[in-house]
Amino acid sequence: MILNSAPDSAELLFEPDLDDEIEGDFANEGVDYSPITLELSPDACGKRLDKVVAALVPQFSRSRLQQWFEGGHVRVDGKPARGKDTAYGDETVVIEPQPAPEDTAYAPENMLLAIVHEDDQIIVINKPAGLVVHPGAGNWSGTLLNGLLHHCPQLVSVPRAGIVHRLDKDTSGxxxxxxxxAAQTDLVRQLQARSVKREYLALVWGTPHLSGTIDAAMGRHPKDRVKMAVSTHMSAKPAITHYERLATGTLDRRPVSLVQCRLETGRTHQIRVHMQHLGYSLVGEAMYGKQHLVSAFHRQALHARRLGLDHPGTGEPCEWVVPLPADFAELLGAAGIPEPQAQ
Incomplete structure (x- = not known):
């Protein structure tokens, strides 16, 4: 299966950090897995076998070839070979290429999708916590993208199966x-124009001001590339979060606040990083919070409650609101905070 084999209008609109960015495209573009037969020449004599093979099949990485050696998928004169073996220059080497997990990352998978709205242009989904949006290292299957391809097979011809933004694995909404x-391209342009309305509910430790705006550029953490951070580096991208404190309560005898956040930009981990930057990390935050408080909740307490945009087909303004998931609602109850009603 080939998904997005060449750049197109929607693909070119994506910025590396646009709206919880989708990094890379892991679609397998026409890799041939039929056996490869190599007849070694005298020039190979005395060299390590893995280096000889790597030079003859440059379309595969050395790390992948090493895995095939270790798995018995490289044979010399009919017998399994080791990469460290010495070549003599008159052998017949047969390689049986094996697909890597990322090669089948775009396979359709049947899964239950919580669809809030669907028409011939868009699908609006209430993503549960725990579901990864897009295939990536460590998550090559079981993602929302896989479910979308099963639910709507036509998405195979749309870059990233139509996905234009994503939520963190443990963020719901x-x-x-x-x-x-055409619809995807229009949505991307709306995101770039900052006209898409995205409202989140977050439970944070402490008591922030009643309202405010966090205007702090973000980039990769200088020491931990998995993390994001507020940054003044020239590569940092603008990041703006508007917040309002809705209610306060107590959790484990510590003050907590329910905060409504509205994104003007959509950088990776933006709300999580911005609230931590103010000194009010999210309850359950394992990556950016204080470790002794992580056990208070099994995930970061963050939910994308409201989404508003102009319909890419009609241009009409649309808005959807979903209630808190059960685990978040129970957490608020434990803190003595009622779930806010959507206005």
């Missing part, structure tokens, strides 16, 4: 997907 290239 609303996402929109474009079902056609």
């Amino acid at each position: 609303l996402m929109v997907v474009g079902k056609t290239l």
